[in-house]
Amino acid sequence: MIRTHRRRRLAIKPIAASPLGRWIQPGTWIALYLALIALPLLVLLLGDRPGGGGFGWDFALALGYAGLAMMAVQFALTARFKRATAPFGIDIIYYFHRYLAVIAFMLLLLHAALLVAIRPEAVGSIDPREAPAYMTLGWLAMLAFVSIMVTSLLRKQLRIDYDVWRRMHTVLAVLGIAFALLHILGSASYLLTPFKRGLWITLALSAIALVVHVRVIRPWWLQRHPWRVTEIRQERGRSWTVAVEPQHAAAFHYEPGQFSWLSLRASPLAMREHPFSFSSSPTRPGRLEFTIKALGDFTATIGDLQPGMAAWVDGPYGAFGVDRHPDATGHVFIAGGVGIAPIVSMLRALADRGDTRPLWLFYGNRRWERIVFREELDVMAGHLDLHVVHVLGEPPDGWTGERGFITREVLARHLPAGRHGFHYFICGPKPMIQLAERSLRSLDVPATRMHSEIFDLA
Structure with a gap:
């Protein structure tokens, strides 16, 4: 089953046995998320603040800071931390990520629109030959975020290959955060102290560090723990079952109904992994099976795989299963x-x-x-x-x-x-x-x- 990064019903998946334990862990992670969003904004209100801009100006700036904070925390939502995603299921987290990205983008868009409407002379020209460098960087950040929204929401209509889209998404997200950070450091509207500047620099660098963790460090670890394709079995309905077995001693524990990201024909560093549900059961240890339908993109040639080919498995993930x-x-x-x-x-x-x-x-x-x-x-x-x-x-x-x-x-x-x-x-x-x-x-x-x-x- 090809997995999406969405779930239809937003519901917390309790994993603790006691009624109180059902909510402590999910509540803790939700509180942490809200803190990561709110703390950088609250710090801006401490100490000296710029004056003379008026409510509209300050409100527009607040929208920009809030949107950027939400965009930075988006990187944590897709970092695949098992302990943080376990109470909800990682598919719910990706679903959450998708909607929050739209909200954050709308805040940034409103931020720019209000500034242009309220103080066009302060915003200045969008021509990079005339505008200050920090303003040009702000517009470049907005262009990166617009590109993310268009290519993500309209990927299929634009016929963008899934693997290509994932690489584009990562590059555009990093550029957007980097440009936005340089923009707010250059404008320095509320970043009047080294502590405030340091906090926002840390927030942006942490987001980029998470990209390095997901796209470099974790794939490097996976590459050192390879699997091998042991069987390709044709099923009905243009579907194939791919069986893989580990070439390492590390145990792999999963629940029936969960899924993993599977890399085939390329190393994990190539960013060509795809999410598939297990069709095998953990009651039959020793190998994993994924039943995949030939739908397009990567799956169109799934039947051409050969036993002995290398594979890499990143998982398990998900909260869809009877054991819960x-x-x-x-x-x-x-x-x-x-x-x-x-x-x-x-x-x-x-x-x-x-x-x-x-x-x-x-x-x-x-x-x-x-x-x-x-x-x-x-x-x-x-x-x-x-x-x-x-x-x-x-x-x-x-x-x-x-x-x-x-x-x-x-x-x-x-x-x-x-x-x-x-x-x-x-x-x-x-x-x-x-x-x-x-x-x-x-x-x-x-x-x-x-x-x-x-x-x-x-």
């Missing part, structure tokens, strides 16, 4: 296409553990012959209390099962009345997830029991 909800009296899985991959990982684990709880799988596909893991699901239904409901968009002649989409009516026909203690796991294309979530809500399923993931590149 041991209190569930049963589970309902709703999958579309290759979105079955993390769900099969969970089903394999439950089967190996001898789980006896009732399970339902609603699996949507266009055609019968494209159903990934079709035969294995039939086998698992004999070892688990598993009820498999196939829903086909183009059913064959004589099909007597469900057809169309996984709607409220389909769910209501098959789910038992005593399902209030169940947890629901949804994975597939975005429209399918939206429909499934609406259908479950109409069946009075609480949002805290719905766990959704989208398998699509950012």
